[in-house]
Amino acid sequence: MSNQNKPDVKIRRFPKAFVWAHAINGIAFFALYFTALPMYTEFFDWLYPVFGGPEGARLLHRIFAVIFITPTLILAIFSPKFLVMWIKELITWKKRDIAFFGNFVKELFGFKFCHVKQTFFNAGEKINSILQMFCAILVIASGFTMWLPQFFPRALVQWGYVLHNIGFGLGIAVIVGHVYLSVIHKHSRPGWSGVVTGKVPAWWAKGHYADWYDEEVKQGNFPDLDDPKFKKEA
Amino acid sequence: MTNHWNDLQHTDCALIIGANPAENHVISFRWLTKARENGGKIISVDPRFTRTSSQADVYASLRSGTDIPFVGGMIKYALDNNLIHKEYVANYTNASFIVKEGYEFKDGLFSGYDEAKRSYDKTKWALESNPDGTPVKDMTLEHPRSVFQLMKKHYSRYDVDTVTAVTGTPKEDYLNVCKTFCATGKAGKSGTIMYAMGATQHTVGSQNVRIYAILQLLLGNIGIPGGGINAMRGESNVQGSTDFGLLYDNLTGYLASPKATVPEHATLAGYLAKETPVSGYWSNKPKFVVSLLKAWYGSNATKDNEFGYHFLPKGNKNYSHINLFKTMYDGGLDGAFFFGTNPVVGGPNAGKEKEALGKLKWLVAIDLWETESSAFWQKAAGSNPADIKTEVFLLPASASFEKEGSISNSSRWMQYRWKAIDSRGEARPDLDIIHELATKLKKLYAGSSKSADKPFLALDWNYGTGDVPDIDLVAKEINGYDLTTGKLLPGFGALKDDGTTSSGNWIYSGFYPEEGKNKSKNRDNKDTGGHHYLNWSFAWPMNRRIIYNRASADANGNPWSKEKAVIWWDSLQNKWVGNDVPDFKADTAPAAPGGTGAFMMNKDGVALLFAPTLNDGPFPEHYEPYESPMPNAFSSQEINPAITLFEGDFNKRGFKSDYPIVATTYRVSEHWQSGTMTRNQEWLSELAGHMFVEISEELAKEKGIKNKDKIVVTSARGEIEAYAMVTKRYKPFKVRGKQVHQIGMPWHFGFKGYATGATANRLTPHIGDANTMIPEYKAFLCDVRRA
């Protein structure tokens, strides 16, 4: 397949702060995942020497735990608008969001589907965001009780272990899907470059997030792909 | 102990007074726990509710220093309620003896008191005797001058109300104690009295123990299983130390040191005549003394030189601890050897004892560690090293595990121990150090013709050649030899007074009766009957486990009861048999002369309810401690009239106006005496790591003290800072209508080792008992404030 018949106009989908935040978040997540793995199951005990023993793994886990918390701050400081928009998106649910899922499954498994018009985030991404945030909050909050048990009631610490486990279990499941869709699934690949560079092909954006794209066009931020100018160029 | 540790399991009631064995003589509770399982009761009498009290069926508090009223009241209770063992009392005590006319007791004083000398003329307490020297008796015990009637009269003043008003004991608790313990007066029942330093460390310490003995005799509790009066010794070998002449006025085996102040002591014959009673086993004393002289001076002891009697020093002073330190303080001593002693922590009025050390020219300290005493010159001790001229030598000593030898426990068991590990560095056993010192000094003095050097040169020092003595030779010398045959003696019965036998300590004679048979090495843990384990170690005298066991049988030689039988007369075999070695001549029939003399060591073979031998009276009488919060309720004599007073700077006295609180000192399980051996041990130091003072919640409230606060305790002699341990286990006493507070503190601490803290003995007075000079550590006055 070729992109040659598509306009290669790129538009900025994500602010730089998000790109950084996302990257940090992703790296930290996996670092946390791997440094925790040998404790999660003995199958991965061979990882201990890699990290410098349990102490090294614990230290790394804690370092990345701190790093894991920073993306929210980065966004809040450098791109508060985006953060607010994101949150708004997450709490706005309409019919089309529901309609998305049927088509998502089809798309996922490669069947024929059609795009239900979506705003900045499609319903799937919203679910992803919500689940990720939920898990992150669980994991971060329970992480504190585990790290500093002396400052918390014993029951909280004990439940912390469970919540950390649930948060992480759920989180990894979601992440696997998230990564698959963005990295491996053919239709989402531009999404990958999107979070790396912040820019995506305009046509892809329009196709996946029609409402958002159209809104941005109205505001004059994005080129109108329906403009013949682009078609000519194509 | 008249009995022994294992025997405690046979008791029907243990009266624990002046002791806290659950904390300080812990092993006793192994046996007391068994006694309880068999239905025995435990009574704990203590100013403080201790761990012993927690294990007791009955607890009664008493103000420190009021044992005599407490037990005096029990005597009255037993007499009033007819709970005594009358047959026992009539036969085995001097209750029936008649006291000579002229004896009287008035307002706290016995007849014969000389106020200027603060001493009694004991001849005023004599007993009537028949022309043949035997005592005049009234077996009905009704004679008004019989010991029994005089005793009854004496203790008639100790009624429950007066007693409890003085001791501060709640009346109900007191009566409970009386009832519970006096129930052991029945045949078939036994009660033991267990005591320790809480009894003895008083100005009336000897009489405290005496009054326990009187009560036990009245109840028929001496000589039977689960009975006796049992002194729990504070060190593993303090029994052995006193047996071997540690006491300042003893040679060995409780033979009195000759004194220059006793005219009769000028010659051996005079000494023996003066010190030897006409009857009882002590009538053999000349054999013990001469054999001892032969052991010490060997061939230098001959009939012609009174067996070397004149080599013995004959002092003209009292050489007790307090007196020694007074002399030292006054600059009267040049030097001192400290073998494992630490008076800067353990001595009374320790601040003054520390100052006294600075008056010495030299001090040799032999110990496992540098103690507060050998470090008395250091800054940490509060001294200015530049000002101290004393030259201190510290010789490292071996610990018990690093050497071979024996110790004698409270049960009088001489138990041999073998070396477990080598000493570290240059540390050496005490015996080696003394041996080398003696042999080197002998060389230095060799050839001297000075009379002062003669005793030292005359010493028979034959424990092998070289620097290390042959300890087996020492052991054999203690047992003694037949000097004619060169063979070891079978026991002290074989000792002679003609110089043909030797024995370094007559009471131990028989422990090594043959070559290769050192009985202190016996380790057969099979019960030979009555839990006496006769083949485990050797108990002096002659392996007897319950002394005075003749008293377990009646006058006819039958046991008072099956339950409490020890020995009995077997008329078929014509000898005493049983599960213990008879503390009696084995073949003396009950009907034979002396056949009922159950207390065979004493003149006339009886126990002394009336003891005309003590310095402060034939009957124990209550006097308040040297420092007391209240006047004496029993007489106008405030303090023991026969104690020696030390005045001036050496011993400042406090009064209740400045120091209203009673204080006492004690020990904790984890620390040993002045703490040298335990405060240098990390595991023990972590368990008891802080100097504390126990105070009642009521006193804490009064003084605004909270638990764990730092507080200051002051006495006339000094002040210390420590942690407050506010506890429900101390309660204020109601004493003669007034509230009196008491506090207590451990005395183990000093500035050396892992566990450091203030020294309690900075507070205690330089005052001692009228007979033994043991310091009054257990009752003094103080005040308390927040630091």
Added chain:
Amino acid sequence: MTKYMKYVDVTKCDGCRACMVACKNWNDLPADPQDFQGSVQSHPKVSADTWNVMQYIEHENGKGDLEYLFRHSACFHCTDAACEKVCPENAISYTKYGTVVIDHDKCVGCGYCVQNCPFEVISLKEYVDKNGDKYRKSQKCTMCTDRLEEGLQPACVTTCHTGSLEFGEETAMLKKAEQRVQEIKGRFPNAQVYNPQGVGGTHTIYVLAEKPSVYGLPENPKVPTSAVVWKDYAQPIGKMMLGATTMALVGAFVTNNIISRKNKDQDGGQGHE
């Protein structure tokens, strides 16, 4: 296999603390000095270097009488041990004697056991290896399992001189405890056997003179619900979910490829990329 128990009769204990020293001695534990505790008690509770602690409690009973109570406190060796359940490294295990032991080769010092022990008797300690690197291990009483293996009794039991501590077969010890409670009911009306069933019973059982709470013990300890939710539900489900998701995606990848190959043939690449 016969299980064993340490029997602790607190009413026979005189508080001598020989058990504490014997424990340190046998297990070669360093001293762990504490600040003054306000009583003769040396340590507030057991710790990594102090596996048993003698408790001293001044308690006024129902009649207003003062009781001075002692308790030898150490690991209970639960039949259902929360520590064993939560240990992520399987470092904690049951022995054939019924004791619960920590394998220090496996222990990574995470402290989950510390936080989940219903009796709070496990502690973490930081050590330094010969390279100067720090590492942590959980520590607690082993019931001297190393001694049991040699046919000896626990060090604390061997040293106890009043018979307050005994070690023996489970059934015998339980019977002894029941009997002892009957014997002492007169003196201690609240006396009871403490062998909490919430943790399946313990292998250190107590004859207590008073209610457990007087000794600071939980009246009804159990394996924390959180630990059950965590280990019996959350973790298996989590692992399952991870598996399920992965499977779904593998499935997606495969079907995608198959279908898109078909589609390519049919549509000539009309899809999105």
